[in-house]
Amino acid sequence: MNVPKELRYMKSHEWAKQEGGKVRVGISDHAQHEITDVVHVELPAVGKKVEQGQPCAVVESVKSAFDIYAPVSGTVVEVNDALSSSPELVNQSPYEKGFFLVIEASNQAEWEKLLPAQDYEKLIG
Amino acid sequence: MNYIPLTEKENKEMLKSIGIKDASELFSVIPSSSRIPALKLPKGMSEQRLVSTLEAMAKKNASLKDYACFRGAGIYDHFIPALVEEIVNRSEFSTAYTPYQPEASQGTLQAIFEYQSLICELTGMDVSNASLYDGSSAMAEAALLAVRATSRKKILVSSASHPEYRQVLRTYLQGTDIEVVEISSKNGFTSLDDARHKLGNDTAAVILQSPNFFGTIEELSSFRALSREYGALLALSVNPISLGALKSPGEIGADIAFGEGQPLGNHTGAGGVTFGFLSVKKELSWKIPGRIVGQTVDSNGRRGFVLTLQSREQHIRRERATSNICTNAALNALAGCVYLAGWGKNGIKNLALANFAKSRYAYERIIRIPGFSPAFEGQQFFNEFAVKTTKDISHLNKKLFAEKIIGPLALSGFYPEMADCALFCVTENRTKSEIDKMAEILERA
Amino acid sequence: MEKLLNEISHEGLSGYSVPEIDVPHENIEKYIHKEALRSSEPELPQVSEPELRRHFTRLSHRNYSLTTHFYPLGSCTMKYNPPVNDKLSQLPGFADLHPYQDEESLQGLLELLYGLERSLCEITGMDAFTLQPAAGAHGEFTGLLIIHAYFKAKGEARTKIIVPDSAHGTNPASAALAGFEIIPVKSKADGCLDLELIEKTLNKDIAAIMLTVPNTLGVFEKEILKISEIAHKNGSLLYYDGANLNAILGNARPGDFGFDIMHVNPHKTFSTPHGGGGPGSGPVGVKKHLEEFLPVPKIEKKEFGYKLHYNIPKSIGRVRSFFGNVPVLIKAYAYILALGAEGLRNVSEQAVLNANYLLSILKKELPAPAGDRCMHEFVLSAKPCAEKGVRALDIAKRLLDYGYYAPTIYFPLIVEEAMMVEPTETESKDELDKFASVFAKILKEAADNPATVKNTPTTTPVSRLNEVEAARKPILKWADAPK
Structure with a gap:
C-alpha cells in the first residue's frame, strides 16, 4: 500500500496535506482498496464549517457508505467537483486527482494530533 | 382451506431428520406462560364459502360499475384497457419479490426502467424513482427531499393542494423540526401575494398542485420565478393524465414533480392500492427516496438492468437513509407503465382532450341550471371544476344516488367556508347521456 | 435481449383506442391560457397492442417468481399466494369504489376492514389496529410516531430508540424519520439481546426498544419476558417488528409477550403477493394505552352499521390518503378466513418444521x-x-442456474457471508430435499472447481451484471443511454 511520507493520517483512514494554512483531504490508498469501487462521493458545500473528527463527506460503494471525518477544524474552501462525474478517481488516484476537499484550518495545533506516515503504516499493518 | 403440501408421513420423516419426536419441541423456547392453546377465531372456510362470504360483502357496496361517477378529488374513474389488467395479473410479475437478484428479475427491472422513462417523458424531468406508496406520501417525500437538498427547514404548501396530502405531510414531519406553512388561496388559485409574504431564505420548497384541489390550473411561472428568487425548490403535484395537454413540470422549471399514479391504469379501489410517482432534476438524483433501476451490461456485454444508487437506501445507510421506504407499489407502477406505453404520444394527448371536452360540456350544462353558478368566475380547468349552488348539496347527492349516480364532492368537508360549493369531475368514462341525466336531476332537485 | 419500448416504437401507432367524444369538440386553447398548455406532445413510445402484449409477456418470462420457482428469500416469507384472494380483491364491489362515496354505500368494505382489524387483534394480542399504513416500513414509522405522541402527551421528553444491530435497516431509518435518535446495541452471536447490556443502556431518554421476534437469525428471543419487564419498569415501550410473525402465528402472540405496539406485514405473513416490490401493507396494532394516538379515521361498529370516526384529538393524523392499501387488506382477510384458527396455527408449525428440516441437512x-x-x-x-474464494454471492448466483431464487445474502450484518434461508410452510418435502441436494452440489463444485461457481449465473437471461458502472455512470431512462 502506498503511504506517502509527507502526509498526515487519521485512524479512520483520511489523509491530510499542509498547503500553507490550508489542508487538503482525501482517503488513503488502503481505504480505497478496502471500500472497493467507489461509485459516489457526497461533498459538503464550499463555506461549510467543519470540526476535527466530525463527519464532513460520505464515500459510497455499490453496497456501502462511509463517513469521511475532517482531519482539522475550519472552513471548506474547495471541493473536488470532478468526483461527481468521475468517482473512480478515488480508486485510481487517491492522493492526487481523487482528493475530496480543502479546509482553511482554524486551529493549527490540531495538526499535531494527526498520525505521521510511519504510525499509520503500523496501524494498517 | 390450507395451502400446505406435506403429508403426516413426510412430517414424521422430517422430525426424524431433525432428531426430535414432536414438532411442539421446536416451540419450547417460547415461554409456556405466553403460549396460547388456540386463537379465538372461527373455523376455516372452503374456497366456495370464502367466495360467497366476500361476494356478499362486495355487494353491499355501490360499485362504480353500476353507478356513474362524477366524483374525483384525487381518485379518478378512468377506463382501464384489458391489456393492463392482463399484464399486472401475470403471476410472474405479481408473485416476485423486490428484484434483489437482478439476473433472475430482468422482467420486473426492465419494466421499472421503462416506467421511469415514461414518467420522465411525461413530467419532463430527468430522474424518476421506481414508485412510492401514493400521492400523499409522495408529497411528504418531496418535502423531505427538498429539506435534504437545501439544508433549510421550512416548507410552504398551497392550501389549494389536496387536503389529505397536507394532513399526511404534517403527520410525516411531526417528529422533526421542519416547519410547514400553508399559502392561502383566493378565487380558486393559490395566492402569489401570500406566498411572497411567507417565502424566505429559510424556505426549502414551495409545494403546489396543478390542477389544484378545486380543479384550477395554477399560474405556475410566477411561482417558479418567486421560488428561484429565494433559492427555494419548486415541487409540483400533477395529475398525470392532464400532462397529455398541460405543460409539464419540467417545462415549467420545477425541481420536483410528484403525484398520484392511480389515474394511470389503476382501479379506484376505494383509494388504494395506488402508487405515487416522483421525478426530479438531475442535480437531485442522489437525494431521491426509494428504489431506482439503472441500465448496465452483463459480463458478456449484454444490456441488463439493476437496482442502483443503492447507497442512499435504508438497507445500507440505516438511520441516515434518504427515506425509510422499502416495499413500494411496483405492481401498480407496472400498470402505469403498460397504460402509458399503450396510449403513446398521440393517445395520451387525445385522452386528455377527451377528458377536457367532456368536463367542459358538463360545466356549461350545469352552470346554466337555475341555482347553479361557477364557484370561480372563468375557472380554467382540466377535468374537474367547482360549482356554487343555492341548493343543499347532500340532498342533491341523495337524489343522484337514487338514480345510480355518484354526484360531486361537497367542498364543505375540507373547506368549511365553501359550504355552498361542490367539486365535479368528468372523465372520458362519462357519456353525454350520463351528463345530461345528471344535469336533469339537478334541475329537478 | 428484449428490446425497449422506445426501440419498438413506430410513428403513428397507438395501443389503445381513444374513447368516443360524444359531446361537442372544444378547442382547448379557447379555454386554457396558452402558457399553461404543452407546446409539444410528450415523447411516449408509439406501439400497437399486439406488440405491447408480446413485449410485456416476454418480460414476465424473464422473472423468477413464486409461481414458477422456489423462493427461499429469508425474512420475506415468500409463501404461496392463493389466486382466489386476487380474484376476490378484484370484485367490482371492492375494486371499483370511490373513497369519497358516502359511508352508507361502502358498508361491505367497512365491514370487511373492521373484521380484519378484530382478527388481527386476536392474532397478535393487541387491542386496536389501524389498517392505513401502506407497507411494513410505513407501519414502523406510524408506530414510532405513536410512541412520540404518547410521550409528548405524558409530558416526557424521550428522544431515543434502542435498535439491535441485527435489525432490518428500515427500523433505524423509520425511527430517524420520526425524529428519534438511534441507540444501536450489539446482539449476541445468535442475534439475541444481551440482557445486561440492555439494562445498562436503558435510561429515561429511551422511548422504546424495537425488536424482531424471532430475530433475523431465526432465533426466538429467550429473554423476551425479562426484557419486557425491565423496559416497562424504565417507562419505555416495546415495539414488535412483525416481519417474522409467521414463526409464531397462532401459537403465541406479541401482545402476550408484553409488546405495546407492532406492525404486521400482510405480504409476508398473510400471503398477499409482493408484486415485484409492492404493494404491501403495514397495519399497526397497539395496546389500550396507545389507542387514542392511532391515525384517523377509525372504523367504528354502530347499531346501524359501520361509521368512520375522524374526531380523535390525540391522533397522530393521517399517514396515507384514503383507507390504505385496500386490495392487500382484502386478500389478507380472505386468507385469515380461509385458514381459520387451526389453519393459522398450522402455518407456523409447518413453517418452523420445514425450516428446521432444511437446517438439519444444510x-x-x-x-x-x-x-x-x-x-x-x-x-x-x-x-x-x-476463505477459499467462493463467496455467498457466488453461491446465490449459482442457485439461480439450478432454478432456485437465492436466499437473502449479507444480512443480517452480524454474520459474515450470511445466507438467510426461509422455506415457508408451502414448500413440499420434495422441493426441500431437491434444494438441499442442489445446495450441497454447489458447495462441492466450489471446492472442486471454484470457477464453475464464480462465473455464474449462466442460464439466466443475462449473466452477472456490472453494478459498479450502473452507479458510477447512471442510465436511469431511455434518453440517458449513449446513442
Missing part, C-alpha cells in the same frame, strides 16, 4: 452460527467457502 454443509435449531428461518455462513 448445517452439515455450512456452519449455522445461531445453532442447531431455528424458528421459521435460519442463517448459514459461507465464510469457509469465502
